[in-house]
């Protein structure tokens with residue numbers, strides 16, 4: 395039985411996901427890039443692009459190493475990218491509760507980079523009110 399994974403029917407996104415999955419399964423020991431290319435029956439250029447994509451997203455690390463007399467990369471999942479859901483901390487969304495930008499009708503015109511824009515968080519009265527209100531809530535909460 396072959397250990398190669400058929401990639402012909404996969405989209406690029408699916409393929410990247412499967413590559414990431416395989417690297418995660420290898421844990422701390424990681425996998426050599428040449429082995430990974432072999433497992434997915436892809437050439438080294440495509441393999442390099444795929445893992446480069448994951449590296450850019452800081453999901454994996456790539457370390458140059460000699461493997462069977464040739465230079466290749468050892469691919470290891472980054473520790474903070476654990477696939478174990480129980481290790482992931484829940485996001486604290488309370489910090490953005492009531493932020494006016496979510497329902498703002500000027501959101502598409504608002505820019506922090508464009509000094510000429512009429513709408514910017516730096517000169518927005520709605521943001522200012524929201525921050526002041528949030529500070530009031532915290533003060534009341536601390537006094538209780």
Ligand code: SF4
Pocket residue numbers: 494495496498499500501504505513514515516518519520521
């Ligand atoms: S900063 Fe003000 S203007 Fe810009 S999106 Fe938020 S609420 Fe709207």
